[in-house]
Amino acid sequence: MATREGTWRYRDRFGDAFGRTYFRRFGPGVASSIGIGTYLGDPTDAVDDRYRESIRLALESGVNHVDTASNYRCGRSERVVGEALSEAAVDRESVVVASKAGFVPFDGDRPDDPAAHVREEFLETGILDADDLVHGSHAIAPAFIEAMLDRSLDAIGVETIDCYYVHNPETQLAERSPEEVYDVLEAAFERLERRRLAGDIGGYGVATWDAFRVPPDHDAALSLPAILERAERAAATVDADDHGFRAVQLPFNVRMADAFTRATQPAPAADGTDGSGTTSGRATENGGDAAERWSLLERAHEAGIDVVTSASIGQGSLAEPGAIPEPIADRLAGETAAQRAINFARSAPGVTSALVGARDPDHVRENVAAGTFDPLGANAFDAVFE
Secondary structure (H helix, E strand, O other): OOOHHHHHHHHHHHHHHOOOOOEEEEOOEEEEOEEEEOOOOOOOHHHHHHHHHHHHHHHOOOOOEEEOOOOHHHHHHHHHHHHHHHHOOOOHHHOEEEEEEOEOOOOOOOOOOHHHHHHHHHHOOOOOOHHHOEOOOEOOOHHHHHHHHHHHHHHHOOOOEOEEEEEOHHHHHHOOOHHHHHHHHHHHHHHHHHHHHOOOEOOEEEEOOOOOOOOOOOOOOOOHHHHHHHHHHHHHHOOOOOOOEEEEEEEOOOOOOHHHHOEEEEOOOOOOOOOOOOOOOOOOOOOOOOOOEEEHHHHHHHHOOEEEEEOOOHHHHHHOOOOOOHHHHOOOOOOOHHHHHHHHHHHOOOEEEEEEEOOOHHHHHHHHHHOOOOOOOHHHHHHHOO
């Protein structure tokens, strides 16, 4: 697993090549503020080969944060991450490896009959009950999350996954009330807490798409404080000294800046025991009082939770010339549109790492080079929205 000593050793090896705050605290050690993602691409051997080369290059160039999921590319992405990790000239202890569970995975390619696959591999084996599934493909039931963790450990070929996310829990809101979803999350967290104590994961979190970006009255909205309360309960149930909820992941880029601009989360208690409750005036577009609600980035920072951004370059769309509005692009450091988009995401106050998918070595080099530029300071980032 990633350790304090290993990640700091990695930082000492590569840090001088990068700009200010390129490496940031994460878990017991530090992680690069640019991470490599593995979501896109067909489930083919050719794409596997490109990812393997790209991940290995990233690891050997100053990126020590790799993100994947049990369902990405029909399960192939996890395997390729493990292969690249074993081939790269870096220590396992220096790399933060993250994965996820929530969507029912395939095994190498898409089956001709996906419904039959779910029935035969997950329902008939007892891993899932039919009632656990939403849209026939998503579940966060405790037994499923634990089974997928075992699958992820085996696929990646590691003893410990540093951060294991429950993937898009808001999907469950299509058929369940928020309270029911929080109940299932608490039960899943209890399993993850036990696995953390056993050394199978370093910590856990939730990876979301809509949950923390939409207004609080939206059908897909979830509350970070409510989720953290369930993590605390789960930790107490297993007699852990503290909970292991470490990070949230959500999309964040020039076009999707809701985590910074929109006040979606309940503010800390008004008695001041966990914060002043104050917030800037910018985050009020959901119609709530800014004194009562905070943005996701503010609330996560106050709670000591790391934030990892996905879609940092809009799955490639922000890498096109002119994609970033000129007044914003002019404020961002970087030689290319992709670099400026990456530096926007990792400049946001409270962001630990910005994920960028890359299966082309040239793109890896371009993305890594974004880290040689200093990010915007907090005041300069605020000014982007004025």
